[in-house]
Amino acid sequence: QKEVEQDPGPLSVPEGAIVSLNCTYSNSAFQYFMWYRQYSRKGPELLMYTYSSGNKEDGRFTAQVDKSSKYISLFIRDSQPSDSATYLCAMKDDYKLSFGAGTTVTVRA
């Protein structure tokens, strides 16, 4: 069993739809949870960084963490074609990030 599981998709949605992404994990020691966006042939760009269970909102992005279920989510509201990318969940207990495989999202104009 992988330490971090993420549905690879691909996911295709129309412009304006809500994109829902999620990851599950097995290591209960993970304390910090992140979402990165990666465009083709570019580096991962940090979108959200959370520590505790609950919701965190930043513009059109909302991150949810449920430590009791070992489940994290990212929601993108009012999706735009520019949101088309691969989204990576990541988590750590100290310094070493463990990544999901990434979900490829396409937002159709």
Add this chain to the structure above:
Amino acid sequence: NAGVMQNPRHLVRRRGQEARLRCSPMKGHSHVYWYRQLPEEGLKFMVYLQKENIIDESGMPKERFSAEFPKEGPSILRIQQVVRGDSAAYFCASSATVNTEAFFGQGTRLTVV
């Protein structure tokens, strides 16, 4: 404020040659991490360094790979006697402290021919 800078962006080496990948962390960051991304695979941790110290190199192959972060200058990931299987994207990240956000560079894409 410049982000994490990696160079070169693309590197082609013949089998048996050496590859040197450089990473300058964000200003004020003293923690550097190297990750490797193979085609169709996720990002995998290789090594964690602070200035002049290797903290954790558990993800780095024991042979041919080495990393350093000198007092002055960028962090260097060095791959000796490259083989085709070393072809991948290598990403560097940096953070201000061990518990704060890690920001990634644009990566170096190594191709071994």
